[in-house]
Amino acid sequence: MAVHPTITAVTERIRQRSAATRAAYLTRIEQARANGPVRKSLSCTNLAHSFAASPADDKAVLRAARWPNIAIVSSYNDMLSAHQPLERFPALIKQAAREAGAVAQFAGGVPAMCDGVTQGQPGMELSLFSRDVIAMATAVALSHNTFDAVLCLGVCDKIVPGLLIGALHFGHLPAIFVPGGPMPSGLPNAEKAKIRQLYAEGKVGRDALLESESQSYHAPGTCTFYGTANSNQMLMEIMGLHLPGSAFVPPNTPLRDTLTQAAARRAAKITALGQDYIPVGRVVDERSIVNGIIGLLATGGSTNHTMHLVAMAHAAGIVINWDDFSDLSAVIPLLAKVYPNGKADVNQFHAAGGMGFLIGQLLDAGLVHGDTLTVAGEGLAHYRQEPFLAEGTLVWRPAPPQSGDEDIVRPAARPFSPDGGLKLLSGNLGRAVIKTSAVKPEHRVVEAPAIVFNDQDELMAAFERGELRRDFVAVVRYQGPRANGMPELHKLTPPLGVLQDEGFKVALVTDGRMSGASGKVPAAIHVTPECLAGGALAKVRTGDVIRLDGEYGVLEARVSDAEWAMRQVETVDLSGYQHGLGRELFAVLRASAAEAEQGGITFMSVPATST
Template sequence: MHPRVLEVTERLVERSRATRQRYLAMVADAASQGPQRGQLQCANFAHGLAGCSSGDKQRLRLLDSANVAIVTAYNDMLSAHQPYEQYPEKIRQALRDIGSVGQVAGGVPAMCDGVTQGEPGMELSLASREVIAMATAVALSHNMFDAALFLGICDKIVPGLLMGALRFGHLPAIFIPAGPMTSGLSNKEKAAVRQLYAEGKATREELLESEIKAYHSPGTCTFYGTANTNQMLMEVMGLHLPGASFVNPGTPLREALTTYAAQQVTRLTQQSGQFIALAHIVDERVLVNSIVALHATGGSTNHTLHMPAIAQAAGIQLTWQDMADLSEVVPTLTKVYPNGSADINHFHAAGGVAFLVRELLAGGLLHEDVNTVMGRGLSRYAQEPFLVDGKLQWRDVPTASLDENILRPLARPFSPEGGLRVMEGNLGRGVMKVSAVAPEHQVVQAPVRIFHDQQALADAFKAGELERDLVAVMRFQGPRSNGMPELHKMTPFLGVLQDRGFKVALVTDGRMSGASGKIPAAIHVSPEAIDGGPLARLRDGDVVRVDGSKGELTVLIDAAEFAAREPVLSDLPANVGTGRELFAFMREAFSGAEQGASAFTRNLQSLT
C-alpha cells in the first residue's frame, strides 16, 4: 500500500474510533433480532403482506425466505430515472424465481439539477438529499425486510439513499444503476454553442436544438458530472455489481445485471449463511477507496459535500484535509468531459471502472481487503461483465486501455495528482478542482466584483462591465443562506472573458458541482457570508488572490482594516415560493460545507 493511503486511513480510523464503535453497536443490536418481520405482532405483520399475491404471502410467512425492500427514485421526468419504471416487477420476478419476495418499500423524490439550473427550485436541490435520506428511513422503518435494493442515480439521490440506508446498516444492500444514455451531440460542441449564445452569436432556437441533441434519450447524462461520479463511486465502494455502472439502458446485459443484483442481495442475508451487512462494507478503508477513485477520475466537487455526509451516517469523521492529502499522491488517469472531450460511454468502452480499479490496486492506492456485495476482495471489480449464451459472466479487463486519450495506465497518467485543493486564507476555507483548469489559469490576482445572484453577473457581462481581469465573488449562496444552489449560469460568461485573454476566477460560498470546468473556482467557502464569514466583509475593488497551485485564498488588505469592517447583510429576497419556505428549518440546521452541509451532522455526531 502507498504510505499516504495508509496514513490517511489510520488517522481516519483513530479520529472516528468512538463514533464508529457506537454506530457498529447500533447495527449489531438491530442485526441480533433476526428477520425483522418475525418480531412483528400478528396484526402488524398482516398489514405488511395484505397487498401481496397469495404465493408471496406464503413465502413471507416462512422466515427462511428473504423479503427484499425496493426503494426507488423512479420518475419519468428525469431521463436517468425513467428506465426504473419497469424495474420493480423485474426484480420481484427475479426474487420469486429463487423463492424470495420483493416489496416496493417506498419512493424517494428525485429532482433534476439540469432542469432547475438557475431557477428557484435549485435552492431545494441540496436539501433534497436530506429529504431522500429521511424518506429512505421511512421506507425501511416497517421492519419487514431482510435486505434492500436501492434504485437511484443522480446528484443528491444516491448520497441521500446511502445516508438513509446506513442508518439501517444491519441490512444487506445493493445499489442498482440504470446506465447512461447513448452518446449524442458531443460535449465539446454543446459547450461551444452555450458560449456562442452567451456572446449573442447563437439564437435561443439554436441553443435549444443543441441541448436536445445532447440530452436525447432515457439514461444518465453522458458528461462526467455528479450523477456519473455517483455511479463510479458506488462501484469502487463495492455497492454495485462489478462493471454495472455504465451499461446502457434497455440492453440485454443491463437486464441481466439487474436480475443478478436482485438475486445476489438474498445471498448476503442472514438466512443465506453468507451474511454481509451494508455497515460491514462501508468502513474507513472503503471511504478512502472512494476518495482515491474520485481523484483518479477528476470527479465531481459535489462529493466534497456528499462523502463527509455519507461518512457521518456510518459513524466516520472524514475531512477535506483527508481528501486533499490523498489528492497529492493519486494520479489523474481519465479525461472525460468537462476534464476532456470524451463522454462516459467512451470511458466505459476504453476499459472503464474495471481498468481503473486494476491500475489503482496495482499501484497500492486502493485497499483490496474489503467487503463488497460480491464477497471479500476488491480485485473482483477489476473484471467486466459479458453475456455468454445468455448467461452473465465476468472476465478480467484487458491489460491495455483501448484509448489512452481517455483512460491511461498508472505508468502514464494525465497528471501526477488528483487536482483537489483545499483553499485557505483570510477569506475562509473552501475547495477548488484544478483538474480541468489549465496551469496558466490557476493563479489569478485581480480586483473583485461582488454579486448576490447569477442574473446580476449576466447583466453586468452584457453591459460590458466585466471586460478586465476579474475575481467574481458570488456570496450568500451557502447552505444556511439559500440552500446552496449550483451556480452554472455564470460559467459561459466567465469562460468568454477568459477566452478574451483576461485573468478570471470565481469565489463563492455556493457550489459548482461536477460540471465545473476551465475557470478557477474557489467554492464551498466557509464560514459562509450569512454567518458573517469573511466574504461578507469584501467590497467591490478589493484585490483578491486565488492561487489554485498553492491553495491560497486571500484578500490583499491590512488585517486590522479588514477585521474592522462590518459584514454586509444579504439583500436577496426571502426564501419564499416554489416550496422554499417549507425548508426553512432545514437551512437553519445545516452544518458547514466541510461537515457535509447536512442537517444531520450534529445529531449524528452526538448519537453515534
Template sequence: MTLHDRVAEVTGRLQQRSKAKRSVYLERIRRAGEEGPRRSTLSCGNLAHGFAACGLSDKAALKGGEVANLAIVTAYNDMLSAHQPFERFPEVIKQAARDAGGVAQVAAGVPAMCDGVTQGQPGMELSLFSRDVIAMSAAVGLSHNMFDAVVFLGVCDKIVPGLMIAALSFGHLPAIFVPAGPMTSGMANDEKARIRQLYAEGKIGRDELLEAESQSYHGPGTCTFYGTANSNQMLMEIMGLHLPGASFVNPNTPLRDALTVEATKRALAITALGNAYTPIGEMIDERAIVNGVVGLHATGGSTNHAMHLVAMAAAAGIDLTWQDLSDLSDVVPLLCRIYPNGLADVNHFQAAGGMGFLISELLDAGFLHGDVTTVWGQGLDLYRQEPKLGDDGAVTWQAGASKSHDEAVLAPVAQAFSPNGGLKMLTGDLGQAVIKVSAVKPERHVIEAPAVIFHSQDALMDAFKAGQLEKDFIAVVRFQGPQAIGMPELHKLTPPLGVLQDRGFKVALVTDGRMSGASGKVPAAIHVTPEAAAGGPIARLRDGDMLRLDAVAGRLSVVGVPPEVWQAREVVTEDLSASHFGLGRELFAPFRAAAGTADLGAHVFGAGL
C-alpha cells in the first residue's frame, strides 16, 4: 500500500529538520558501539565487582566474556498495581537467559509513582519530573558498562517515557520493553463515571465512592481505561519495541510468562555478539516516531504524549513538533472507542482484535511506515500477528484477526469512528496549547465565554462547591506549568466541570498544567506555553475577559480586548513557595529552574537532548 501523502510529507520534513542533530546522535552511538560494551574493557577489579554477587555459573560465564549479559532495568514496586507483577520477572528473565546461553543482571531499579494515587495531592507536583529522574536512574545503572542489551520493565505514565529517554541515551545497546499487562476488567467504566459525578454533586458519600473505585481498580495489572499507561503500551508495540501482540496480555498468566521468556531470548539474539545486532538508537528513527504518533491518533491516546513523544524523539536526535502531531491528527482516522472515548476497556480492545488488527488496518490504508526495523525483525508486517500458547508452553504466533470482533470498540478504517484523531494544536493570543476532542461532542468544539481565573485547582473546587460557577465560563487555571509547580495533572477537575456542562452551561478549561491521559468530555486547552510563571500571555488574563476556544480552526483567542490594551497589561505574578516545600518538593527546585517548555517536551536536560 502506498504511504499516505500527509504521512510522507510530515516524515520528510521531520527528517530534514532533524538531519543535523540526528547525524551527530548516530555518530555518537556508533562510536559507543565500536568501543564496547564488552567486559574485556573493564579492569579485573572492575569486573570482579560487577559479578561478585552472581551465582557460580553466571560468574563463570561473565569471566569468559563471550556470552551476552542482559541488563534488567525494573520499575517494580508492590504499591502500584501495574508494576507489582514485575516482582517475579527478574528471576524468570535470569533463568531464560541461562537457558539460552546468556546472563541477566538487575542493573537498576527506577522509581515509579502512581498518578492515580497523587491526583489532586501535593505529590502530583513531582509526577512529570519523575520521568526525567527515571531516565537518570536507569542511566546510572547502565553506566557500569557491563551489558550487551537491556530489558526494560515498566508500564505507567512517566515510567515508559523515562525508560525510553534512557534507552536512547544508550542507543548503541539493543533494548526490549517487557510489559506486565492490564488487570482484568472490573466495574464498567460508564458506571464508574456516573458514581464519580454523583459524588461531585454531593448526592453520595465517600464510602460509596471508595467502594466503586475499589471495584474498578481491584487487582494486579495496569488500570484498564485508555490513559497514558495503556497509551505507552500501544506506543511500544507500534514502534516495534514489544514483541508482537505483547501489550495487553493479562499478568500472572502462562502466556504472559511465556512472552517474557521469549523477549529475553530475543534480547540475547539482537546483541552485537550475534548476527542480528539491533541497537535501539538506529531502530528508532523518524519513521518509527511517526508510526507512534499515528498510533496515538488512531486510538485516541493520551494528551501527555504531546510532551512525552517530543522528549523521547529528542533523545534520538529527532525534532518532533506539535505541528507535526496536529497535521497527522487531521488525516489519521479514529479506530478505537476505549474509555474515556467510549465505554469499553483495553481488555475489550484486546478481545476485539487488539494491536494486530489495528496495525494491519493502518498498514493497509498507508498510515504506517511498514519498512521499519523492530526488535522482532525487519518490517512492521510482523506485528499483524498475535501470540498464542503452544502445547509445550512456549509462544507461537498466528495471523491476527482479519476483521474486528466488535466494531463498537475497534473499527476498520472504512468504518472509522471519526476521520481524524482528535488531537489538535491551538495557537493565538495565549501562545500554544493542545486539545483532545475525541471524547468531546462536536457541538462543544467551539466555546466562547468569559474567563474565570484560578491559581490552583483547589480554588476552582471551592468555587464550584460554593455555587459560584453556575454560568457559562472558561476556567483558566494558571501557574501550573513545569517551571511553576512541576505541571501536575488537573484530572480531579473533570467531574465538577462535567457536572456544570451537563447542567447546560458552556464550559471549558484553559491551563498551563496537564490533564490526565483520560482527558474526557469537557473541552480543555492544556499545556499552554509560554506558561504563566515564565511571563506568558496567560498571565495577562483577567476575570471576565471573553475567550474563544476553537478546536475546529485551531485557535485560542482573547476576544474584544484591543491589542494595545492587551500588550500594555501587567503580567500577574504569584507566590508559589507553598508548593515548593513538603513531600520532597524542595528537592526538585533545580528541576523547576531547568524545565523546558511543554512544546519541547518539558524535560530538564536542555542541550543534552
C-alpha cells in the first residue's frame, strides 16, 4: 500500500528542514563507528579498570575484545511500581548474553521519579527536567567507551525519552528498549474517575478517595491508564526500538522474562562486531519519528509527547514542530479508545489486539512508513506480529486480523474519529496544542471571560470558595519550563470537570502541561512563548473574553489590536518556585530551557521550529 500523500509530504518537509543537522549527526556516528571495537582503543590501565570486578570467564572475553559487551542502563527502584520489576532483569540479561556469546555489564542507573506521586506537589517542578538529567546519566553510564550495544530498561513519563536522548548521543551503538509491562487491571477507570470527582465536590472523604486510588494502583507494573508511560511503550514499539509485541506483556511472567532475555540475544547479534549491524542512530530517522507521531495520534496518546518527541528527534539531528503533528492529525484516524479517552485500560487494549493489530491496520491503510529499519530488522511488518511461548520457546505469530473488541480498538476502515484528535491552536496568545480525542464535540469550542490565576492552587481555592460556578476560561500562567519547570496541572481536571458537568462552559489555557491524563475539559496547553519569555498570555487580564476553538484551531483574546499592543506583560513573583525539595539545584536548567515547541530542551542550541 502506498503511503498517504500527506504523510509523505510531512516526512519530506522534515527531511529538508533537518538536512544540515541530520547530516552532521550521521557524520558523527560514522566517525564513532570507524574507531572499531572500542575496548581496543583503551589503555591497559583503562581496560583493567573496566573489568576488574567481572567474573573470570567474562574477564577473559573482555580482554580479548572478541565478544560484544552489552551495557545495561536501568531506571530500577523499588518504590515505584513500574520500575520495581526491573530488579530481576540484569541477571536474566547476563545469563542470556553469555549463552549468545556476549557479556553484559550493569553500566549505570538513571533516576526515575513518578508524576503520580509528585502530582500537585513541589517535586513535580523537577519532573520535566528529570528527562534531561536521565539523558545525561545515560551518557555518563556509556562514557566509559567499553560497550558495543546498550539495553535501556525504563518505562515511565520522562524516563524513556531521557534514555533515548542519551542513547542517541551514542548513536553508533545498537540500543534496544526493554519494558517492564503493566500491572494487572484494578478498579475500573470510570469508577476511579467518579470517586475523584465526588471527592472534588466534597461528597466523599479522603478515606474513600485513598481506597479507590489504592485499588487502582495496587501491584508491580506500569499504571494501566493510557498516559505518558504507556504512550512511551507504544512509541518504542512503532518506532522499532522494542522487540515486536513486547510493550504490554505483564511483569513477572514467563513470557516477559523470555522477552527480556531475547532482547539481550538480539543486542548481541546487531553490534558492529557482527554482520547485522543496526545502530540506534540509523533506526531513529525521519520516517520512524513520523511513525511515532502517527502512533500517538492513532491511539490518542499523551500530549507530553508534543514535547518529548521533539526532544528525541532533536537528539538524532531531526527538527520537528507542532505543524507536523497537526497536519498528520488531519489524516490519521483515531483507532483506539483507552482511558482517559475511553473506558478500557491497556491490558484490555492488549487483549483486544493491541499493537500488533493496530500497526497492521496502519500498514494496510498506507498510514505509516513500512520501510523503516528496526531492531528486529528491515521493515515495520515485524511489528504486526506478537510473541508467544510454544513449549517454553519464544515464537512470533501474526497478530489477529480482526479486533477482539471494537469498543477498544478498531480497523482503519471504521475509526472512532477520522482525525487523530490533536490540534495546533494559534492566535494572539501564541501557539498551543489541544487534545480533543477525549473532549466531546459540544465542548470543543468555548468563548468566555478569562479568570487569571498565577498557579493551580489559586484556582483550587477559588473553586472551593464557590466562586467559579459560571462560564469562564481559566488562564493559569507562569507555568512554563523557565518559570517553574512546567509541572503538570492534572489536579485541575476534577474541579473543572465538575463545573462542566453542571452545565457551565469552561476551558483551561496555560503555558504549563496537563499530561497524558488530559481529560474531558478542553485545554490549550504548552502555550508558547511562555509568560516568562514575554509570552502574550502574560497580557491577559481577568474579564478578557478568550476564544478557544478546538475545531478550527484558534486561541485568542478578543481584545482590540490597539489595546493589545499597548498592554504590558504582567510579571509575578516566582521566588516561591526556586527553593525546597531540590528546586534550587535545577536553577541552571530553568534558565536554559527552550520553549515547549522546542521540546523544553535544556542543553545544546535548538533551531527555530516554526514553519
